[in-house]
Amino acid sequence: MASMRDIKRRRGSIESTGQITKAMKLVSTVKLQKAKGRAEESKPYFNHLYETVASIFAKAEPEVKARYITKSAGGKKAFIVISSNRGLAGGYNANVVKTVTGSGFSKDDILVYAVGRKAREALERKGYHIEKDYSEVMNSPLYSDASDIGKDVMEAFEDGRVNEIFVVFTIFKNSVSQIPAQLRLLPTEDPGALSDPNTGAEALMNFEPEAEEALKEIIPKYVSGEIYGALIESLASENGARMQAMDNATNNAEEMIEKLTIQFNRARQGSITQEITEIISGANALNE
Amino acid sequence: MSDKQLKLNIYSPSRIFYEGEADFVEFVTTEGELGIYPDHIPLTAVVAPGILRITKDGKVREATLLDGFATVLPREITVLSEACEWPEEIDIHRAEEAKIRAERKLAMEQTLRDELALRRALVRIQMASKAK
Numbered sequence: 132m133a134s135m136r137d138i139k140r141r142r143g144s145i146e147s148t149g150q151i152t153k154a155m156k157l158v159s160t161v162k163l164q165k166a167k168g169r170a171e172e173s174k175p176y177f178n179h180l181y182e183t184v185a186s187i188f189a190k191a192e193p194e195v196k197a198r199y200i201t202k203s204a205g206g207k208k209a210f211i212v213i214s215s216n217r218g219l220a221g222g223y224n225a226n227v228v229k230t231v232t233g234s235g236f237s238k239d240d241i242l243v244y245a246v247g248r249k250a251r252e253a254l255e256r257k258g259y260h261i262e263k264d265y266s267e268v269m270n271s272p273l274y275s276d277a278s279d280i281g282k283d284v285m286e287a288f289e290d291g292r293v294n295e296i297f298v299v300f301t302i303f304k305n306s307v308s309q310i311p312a313q314l315r316l317l318p319t320e321d322p323g324a325l326s327d328p329n330t331g332a333e334a335l336m337n338f339e340p341e342a343e344e345a346l347k348e349i350i351p352k353y354v355s356g357e358i359y360g361a362l363i364e365s366l367a368s369e370n371g372a373r374m375q376a377m378d379n380a381t382n383n384a385e386e387m388i389e390k391l392t393i394q395f396n397r398a399r400q401g402s403i404t405q406e407i408t409e410i411i412s413g414a415n416a417l418n419e
Numbered sequence: 420m421s422d423k424q425l426k427l428n429i430y431s432p433s434r435i436f437y438e439g440e441a442d443f444v445e446f447v448t449t450e451g452e453l454g455i456y457p458d459h460i461p462l463t464a465v466v467a468p469g470i471l472r473i474t475k476d477g478k479v480r481e482a483t484l485l486d487g488f489a490t491v492l493p494r495e496i497t498v499l500s501e502a503c504e505w506p507e508e509i510d511i512h513r514a515e516e517a518k519i520r521a522e523r524k525l526a527m528e529q530t531l532r533d534e535l536a537l538r539r540a541l542v543r544i545q546m547a548s549k550a551k
Binding site: 169173175180183186187274337339344345349352356359360 | 462
């Protein structure tokens, strides 16, 4: 059995760890509330953005489709990978990394646009090419940050350096469930599956200005809008994941403290019993 | 007034700007001003900085609509914009500053970006002074 002193020291260290995790949990709870509010406020924009763009594509002329919808084989893929700058968020960052490594593309075909230090470091170690790093954005994502990222990625897409754009982020389902996801921004998913046939208007969509020009305006907005949505959602997920991880850690610490307290009491009792036995047997020896 | 109404939804990344019915909607596109009554043909238009007018039950509400794009269907208009605000939300001092800044930059070099910035500032100033 470990000595009383060892147990006491161990309990003290767990106690202070527990205090830290508890404080971290409280901090991420507050941050989660904020991020959640923001994510909910902006959700309609992104849902409509995606729907609108999909329905524009569905009604667009074939030559427009060829450019933004038809999948061309081969070529490089741009991956916008959104993770966090700080750890201690459970499996949050690992899941994002896993989504990238499990995407089915070879390392050499992926250009990573990293938002968040954690995934960048992990992917770098695994030998992925990091095209650009925007990690400082994750501290408080703004719309203008998203449009900067969008601009860079769109440039690569227009130049033909990449022919597909993906964003890897974490969907915030609720405070206890966050799902890592991979969304293809361009070319868009097959619009047939996305657009709602009930919106009426089977007629071809008219564009003002011409389709080609209008889409030139709309597509960058769509890309940066979706990136912003992904950033905000990821931020909420990050804090949700951290809150949960820290809650578990605090519970585990409490459990361990309880166990160690029992052990400590037993050890104390044991040592007292032993002392008594020693005294009695010493006294007995004198009496003989 | 017809009994037909349009459903108008205006969304920005940070909030739901407007969600409701309207009889007549006017805004500025890159091709010029556009007024929409119900039963309009399907149209997607790119928004240019300008003033948005929503007419509903004879009352007109105005707001600035500075960029984004609009999808028009016979019964529904969806506007997605990164910058739209009600008159009372406009910071006129900031707009004045932006105007001067843009004018200075334009005096040195004509760029599309600065021109757009100037137009946005002008629309904001116009809206704000109207609301007073």
